[in-house]
Amino acid sequence: MKASRTLLAAALVSTLLIAACGKREEAPAAAAPAPAAPTKIVVGLDDNFPPMGFRDEKGVLVGFDIDLAREAAKRLGADVEFKPIDWNAKEAELSGKRVDVLWNGLTITEPRKEKIAFTAPYLENRQIVVVAASSPIKSKADLAGKVVGVQEGSSAVEAIEKDAAGKSLKQLKKFGDNVTALMDLAAGRLDALVVDEVVGRYYTAKKPGEYAVLDEHFGTEEYGVGVRKDDAALLGKLQQAMDGMKKDGAAARISTQWFGKDIVK
Incomplete structure (x- = not known):
């Protein structure tokens, strides 16, 4: 009887040792390396x-x-x-x-x-309306039936198209860049140009008396x-x-x- 108890105790110890050996702790996952700074x-x-x-x-x-x-x-x-x-x-x-x-x-x-x-x-920006200094256009309502220039792919296109005034234009003429559009405005091939304020103010300041900027604009946006x-x-x-x-x-x-x-x- 005593021998049986001894054998039983030994078996229990062996079982516990096997279980303990089998329950090995997993190594913690390596942290992902930080993204390398761009060169x-x-x-x-x-x-x-x-x-x-x-x-x-x-x-x-x-x-x-x-x-x-x-x-x-x-x-x-x-x-x-x-x-x-x-x-x-x-x-x-x-x-x-x-x-x-x-x-x-x-x-x-x-x-x-x-x-x-x-x-x-x-930076905050607005889509302003630039016209010739002698233009009779004084408001967005005056753009009805007029040819208005804009840079293709610019946010000015979306701003005009979603504005009620944009639906009354004769033509929305798109240009590859604003410099060419301003040349057409100066030559009378455009009635107005809708352009980012930072760009429009820069150009109009270089030629005082040649252009005017309307008080109304086509919305404020952010860069x-x-x-x-x-x-x-x-x-x-x-x-x-x-x-x-x-x-x-x-x-x-x-x-x-x-x-x-x-x-x-």
Whole structure:
């Protein structure tokens, strides 16, 4: 009887030892490595969009957004390349990975948010109406039956089309860039031009007395930097850089250089 008890106790101990050996702790899963910082950022832009991005008299790319992008890239320790693109095909250029970023007065709109991930807005803008100084057009209602110019692929197209005044136009004439549109306005081939305020004010200020800007406009909007929707790592790093630029005054300094005051949000 005693031997049986001894054998039973030994069997129980063996069972417990086997169970303990079988219950090995699993090694904790290795943490996912942090995304590597980009070494180069390719910025897609319309190089005829002053003062955001354009070529100076020497053919060098300059502008407000150019300076912002350079400062952000420097803070990320990355090289930056500016690549002029067909602005009407900007979403295809981005999704096709021919550029990494769209940074050139890019308006945040709901349709664009379906294809593009945006940073927080950094600038507020309006779609203004520019006419010749001698024009009888004084309000949006006066645009009825008129030929109005706009840059193809710009947010101005959507702003006009969803406004009641846009439905009364004789023609909405689309141009590859605003410079050509302004030339047509000066030549009398357009009755008015709807354009981003930062661009329109820049041009009209260079030729005082030649143009007028209506008090009414086609809505207020915001600019953001756009990246591919699956590139959350780059989006986060750009946002961090831009937040730092706002906090330490670098963004205000760049804005003052181009606009005479800090207009960064």
